[in-house]
Amino acid sequence: MSKLSFKGGVHPLKEIHEGKEATKSKPIRSYVPEEVCIPVDMHLGAPSIPCVKKGDLVKLGQVVAEAAGPRGIPVHASVSGEVLSVGPKQELFGKPSVCICIRNDKQDNWVELKKLGDVETAPADQIINAVRDAGICGMGGACFPTHAKMMLPEGKSVDTIILNGSECETFITADHRLMLEQPQRVVDGLRAAMRAMKVTKGIIAIEANKMDAYEAVSKAAQGREGVSMALLKTKYPQGGEKQLIQAVTGREVPSGGLPMDANVVVLNVATAAAIADAVTEGKPLIERVSTVTGCVNEPANLLLRVGTVVSEVIAACGGTSEEPGKIFVGGSMTGLALPNDSVSMTKANNCLVVVNQKDAAPKEVSPCIRCARCIEVCPIKLNPQRLNVLCEAGDLAQAKKENMLDCILCHSCHYICPARIQFPFKEAKEKIVARRI
């Protein structure tokens, strides 16, 4: 079978099979937490507004924070029980987030759910509202409110929805196991989105390092209207929107534009499964699969309630096997290093990796030797070596002229550089935007 791909990219941790060996054969298992601390600002956009207070008794799936504005999404209780606190608690980006902490009474008393029915027969014009009411946001890591993605602005049209099942990052096997074990939910979610957006073509794209998942989803997709499969070459950042769209459809997202400018919308497979649940059962997004791996005694793919604290998650996997030097959420290329183990796993966290002291140690930076490996791997065909020189010299105006803003911050250049140069592109992009250069 021919595999689709894009030019450039790297194959991170190829020597250890992208770090997925420990968990790719482990079936999903549920973990029921003692308590959860749900931040109200998990998604991109304005934080949701809490509507419960300390001492309240909440049911599972009850709205505990209302959406702020039409592009916001509500936050639901991921356990039933007593609200312990509502207020600023966890610090992730230097400032504390408001969190709603609930002690789990382990009863799982569901709130009354409003089903729309089977995805093929549910009223199509109510699907997007159902997605918003379920609090669904991009579960591949970006956490953009999905209903806002599905509502196109004036003048834009979409003819294809692509489901991103590539999971190109290292360590993560959550989507892999989801597609392998529950392919029906994934395909249902795609069909619901296609019907809601009146799109006739849906493509589920999966990387070749998960052939068992590919087979399972192919079987579930058979006979479903407009749904086809695409097999992708195992490469990073295949799951990046721009690269995915190019590999699957051959189109390029114009510079400075969004996927809808290429007439495509991309959704993560876990997001699609959540959409299916919202439509068929009226279930809000209160749990998701996350891979827990690295230096833990029992690496696993856990079905975690939103808001489960990292320390509980690590304990659920048998604790750390070595003294941790770093803990990050996400994959090793773009993952976020945590300040401590008291932060919560959110709707967007698909992975938790514990790194030992040795691997967490910083690498010494040496001068650039102009080997041009960064240029070879950039999936956007930028010149990272030159952009680095410009950023170091402070010439952000010239950097912007040389397409600095098109950088997708995939860190491929950073990964491959033999001199371990720290490309300062995130800061450069932020400065260019902030100073309106």
Next chain:
Amino acid sequence: MNLRMSAGPHFVARESTQTLMLDVIIALIPTAAAGVYLFGIRAAWVLAVAVISAVLAEFIWQKLAKKPVRVGDLSAVVTGLILGLNMPSEVPLWLPAIGSFIAIILVKQLFGGIGHNFMNPAMLARGIMLVSWPAQMTIYTLPVRVLGTTSVVPSPDAVSAATALIRPSAYSNYDLLIGNIPGTIGEVCKLAIIIGFLYMLFVGTISWQIPVTFVGSVALLSWLLGSDPLVAVLSGGVLFGAVFMATDYVTNPMLKVGHLIFGIGCGVIVVVIRKFGSYPEGVTFAILIMNTVTPLIDRWTSRRVYGTVKKHA
């Protein structure tokens, strides 16, 4: 727990500057071994002096200039080794020592250290040595041992002899390939150079564009001007220069299309110097000239960025 907060990526590729240099050194081992076998223990001394002087020069300079000492990245070792391999085995030992100092201090460190030299350090140092001590740098002698069956009679007494470029018909193609000929320590055994080239291709140190276009254009242009292309490629320092010197990262263009231009330019200049110039060998000056053209090649070549439309000039 004391957690380090750093931005991604949290794991990086295993290749570092040091491993890249180490791979080049490994690729040079067959060439160095062949040179020492063919030319005797004197060749080993030349190589040793060149390498030690290069490392010493870099260490002394970085200490005096109060810069971080980076001899551990092995780039000085590579420079010294290549410089030594570019000399005949009978050079007086102060020659590789001075050459290494010139390569490291004048060409590399004075311009800003690793990554900033505008010409290949070993190549420019060799050029300076050639012009400064032309007699000593061209004492080509018959090898002290030969490999395989050949009509070349080896001599342990450092008997000077004409190289294949001066007397093309004196040596068979087999002799040219295996190294039973006078020449510099590293350039004679083409087989060893090819083994090194294949190793570096296999581990990903270099790409094929420059060596192939360099050698190819020498062959093509020599053939067009009436010489045997195989002999042209196997004589002199073409193979050694194409594989180990023109592929130096710092002094060649960044994009692959730039590599093609670079390789062709080197090949053409080599043949022009050989045919119409006063030097028998043109590899040194060809590579140096193309090194100076590299920034221009980089300016003239570019790729279309994803999501943009190709700008028309």
Next chain:
Amino acid sequence: MRKKQTMRGVFINGVLNENPTFRLVLGVCPTLAATTTATNGLGMGAAATFVLLGSNIVISLLRNFIPDKVRIPAYVVVISTFVTVVQMLIQAFVPALYESLGIFIPLIVVNCIILARAEAFAGKNSVLLSAADGLGMGAGFTLALILIGMVREIIGNGSVFGIDILGSSFQPMLIAIMAPGGFILFGLILGIVNSIVSKAGKRSAGKGA
């Protein structure tokens, strides 16, 4: 108020602060050509000094008479007169120097130092000060040429002013007496001079603070 210039101050300025070779970087072409030996450097420097002195004096004398629009051609006429004189003198009295300097003697006419000083100094200052400037610049130029010439001759020939000092076992570095070696050595010496000047500048800035 501009500091009043003395003849002594102007002279020293030409040798040190505004040394034409190492600070103003003027007249580099004859510098590279005439420094293959120390003797050549001395000879070229002396010839250039003679011309500088003479042309500075004459141009200063005439400075109020030469119309501004035609000053450059006028200066060149004056300078070439002195160059012709010095060329004949060298040809007559030091024929060996005449042979080794060759075409660079008549090229003193377009030596940037001489035209620059005529324009920048002699055209605006009194005769005595211009003479001091001519002498100072010439002395600075000559000293620079002798320094570079000595270095190149020692490395490239093992001798100084024609006297063999390094013995017969010394293998000279031929590139030093060729143009590329001249460039490289000139650059290195210029680098050393620059670092000395900048260190001195830092020290005096530190003292002044």
